[in-house]
Amino acid sequence: MNVESRVSAHVLTSSFHSNLMITKRIGFAPIVNISLIPSSSQSGIREGSDVYLECSIWANPWIFEIAWQFEDRPIVDNLLAGIIISNQTLIIQNVKKDHRGRYRCHAANIVGHGYSKRLHLLVQFAPACKSREPKTYGISVSETVNATCEVEADPQEVSYRWSLDSPLGTLVLSNWSSAPHRGSLNYSPLTGNGYGILLCWGRNSVGTQKEPCLVNIVLAGEESKIFKNCFPFMVLVR
Numbered sequence: 728m729n730v731e732s733r734v735s736a737h738v739l740t741s742s743f744h745s746n747l748m749i750t751k752r753i754g755f756a757p758i759v760n761i762s763l764i765p766s767s768s769q770s771g772i773r774e775g776s777d778v779y780l781e782c783s784i785w786a787n788p789w790i791f792e793i794a795w796q797f798e799d800r801p802i803v804d805n806l807l808a809g810i811i812i813s814n815q816t817l818i819i820q821n822v823k824k825d826h827r828g829r830y831r832c833h834a835a836n837i838v839g840h841g842y843s844k845r846l847h848l849l850v851q852f853a854p855a856c857k858s859r860e861p862k863t864y865g866i867s868v869s870e871t872v873n874a875t876c877e878v879e880a881d882p883q884e885v886s887y888r889w890s891l892d893s894p895l896g897t898l899v900l901s902n903w904s905s906a907p908h909r910g911s912l913n914y915s916p917l918t919g920n921g922y923g924i925l926l927c928w929g930r931n932s933v934g935t936q937k938e939p940c941l942v943n944i945v946l947a948g949e950e951s952k953i954f955k956n957c958f959p960f961m962v963l964v965r
Contacts, residue, residue, distance in 0.1 A: 756839030757786035761832050761846045764816075773933055774824060774852035780817040782832035782843065792835040798828050824852040824879070854880040854929030854936040857908075861924075861941035865948060868916050876910040876927030876940045883907050885929045891944075893923030900925075914944065922946060 764779040772778060784790060795802040795817050804812050809820030819826055829845040857877045864872045876887060887910030889900040903912040910929065916922050925942040928935060 754787050754836075754838045757784050757790055757834035757836055757841030759784055759832055759834050759841040759843040761830065761843035763846065763848075770849070772822065772848070772850050774850055775821055778819040778822045778826070778848065780819075780830055780832075780846065780848075782815040782817070782834070784815065784834050784841070786834065786836050786838075786841070788836055788838075790834045790836045792833075794833045796831050796833065797826075802830075822850055824850050824855070824881075826850055849881070851881045851933050852879075853934035854878040854885050854931060856936075856938065856940040861943055863943040863945060865945050866916065867947050868918060868921070870947070871913055871915040872944070874912045874914055874925055874927075874942045874944075876912070876929065876942070877908060878910070878929045878936065878940065879908070880929060880931050880933075882931050882933070885910070885931050888928045888930070890926050891921075891923050892926060893920055895920050916944060 760783040762781050762783065764781050780795075782793060782795070784793070793815060795812060802810060802812070802817065804810060809818075809822075811818040811820070815832075817830070817832070827848055827850045829847050831843045831845045833840065833842050835841070855878060857879055862874070864874065866872050876889075878885060885905060885908075887903050887905055889903050889910075889912050891898045891900060891914075900912060900914070902914075903910055905911070910927055912925065912927070914925065922944050925944060926939040927942070928939050930936065
């Protein structure tokens with residue numbers, strides 16, 4: 728290498744180190760990114776599994792604060808609820824359908840604040856009734872009612888099972904149909920012993936509904952007397 732080449736190389740090296748030092752001295756607010764670990768699991772998270780969210784941060788100087796939000800509300804450590812914040816990781820143990828929603832992380836240094844984009848967490852879960860309140864239909868012995876069973880579920884492909892609890896015992900019913908979020912059953916009491924409580928269970932690829940949806944079938948005009956003539960009734964998870 729001749730003298731001119733050595734001088735040029737020295738100038739380039741000095742320039743690189745000078746720029747690097749300038750870069751190190753420049754402070755900037757945190758640049759924040761949120762991701763699911765592993766990233767490929769987003770489409771297959773099932774109720775009951777553990778979820779790990781990672782907050783990646785680039786900042787100069789380093790941060791003095793990191794925080795998490797769910798639907799723009801602060802998240803705090805809650806071991807009893809299975810919420811654990813460990814350094815830059817948010818752990819949700821035994822995830823439930825109520826944990827579905829938008830998450831983001833936030834970091835701060837002496838220069839400013841940085842927020843990640845929102846990550847929409849999806850959770851697959853077994854069917855559950857949309858409403859806990861039983862429906863009531865008042866009909867005559869010869870009338871037919873289209874009883875419905877409305878559920879929340881993910882995936883939405885749901886099959887249903889119906890039964891009737893009456894004074895004569897439990898009878899499994901088969902004349903049902905289904906649509907997204909809803910099962911339906913055409914039912915007629917036929918006799919006085921045909922009145923009672925219809926029970927509906929939904930099932931998808933995640934599992935079977937734990938608590939059935941209930942439909943009271945009573946004689947027309949006696950909707951307000953549902954509990955007047957009670958009979959033994961026990962709900963079993965089938």
